[in-house]
Amino acid sequence: MTDRPQYGEYATPEEQRRLAGLPPVDAVTEAPIATAAPAASAAEAAPAQPAARPWDRIITIALLTYGVVNVFMTGMSYLDLPTMMNESMKILGIEGEFTNFAQGKVWGTVAAIVLVVGWVLTAWLSMRRLRSGKLTWWLPLAGAAATMLVASVCITIPMMNDPAFIAYLDGASGR
Template sequence: MTDERPQYGEIATLEEQRKAAGLPPLDAMPVAAESPVVPEAPTTEPRRAGSSPVDRFVTIALLAYGLVNVVVTGLSYLDFSTAMNEVLRAVGADGEFTNFAQGKLWGTIAAVVLAAGWSFTAYFSIRRLRSGRRGWWVPLVGAAVTLFVASICVAIPLMNDPAFIAFMDTMAAR
């Protein structure tokens, strides 16, 4: 009696493997004329291990806090001379802010920078949260970058104001 199966250590051909498994030969298989079946994508986005409810809460809380700050600060920048008079009083300067033309222009630009910076930050934070990635750091980085740019916008008219220049001269003389 001859056994057609390969012995231990011998390599079985694909046909021998199919026969031993009880499958029909490859040449007996019908050829499909259709395109290959592509599995459907899942209907929900899978959450990655990095995102958590605490991360979501912290991210949303930081965005809400940032929004309140943007609204309050942006409105104060639209009344730039009043805001800068408060700054001058806070630092101990004697004069009043009089660089009205530059103040109005750069105050408006700073308010727009704050709103745009918060909008971009919120967009990227929400994208990270939806993809299941950690997002708590995005509002912090967005706030730092936005504050830096807005501070430059505010500094331009302030540095050109006669009252602030006089205050800086008296501080340098001390």
């Protein structure tokens, strides 16, 4: 073994940089050091910040509020479907009364449940999207359209099996 110093052992940082062909320490600007962290620990350390869209939040909450009022009012009328069908038949000018009470009660209850479940699902998805910062105003509209489509099918079933309505359709097709 030799007592000779190893490379850079006694050199100052400035001498080491000069001998390595690097610029002086004073000439180097501080740059942030980007370290690659595992995806799980990065997500735990700094959760994603939602984009600031106060108008989206206001519109979404307003639509959900309107939706819950609509679900309550419409759901209550669906629970008394025979009365609603009689009123609808009078408005359409259909003679006779709605007499398909058994199916009307069952399918009216199913339609009311569909409205509630559709609103709850829409509200849950909307809140998740709002928390993650995604654009959400369209979701209550799409949820309402999909829910009303399913509920409409539910109330159409007893209407299409009602003798007065069938007679009206037979008379309208024969004209």
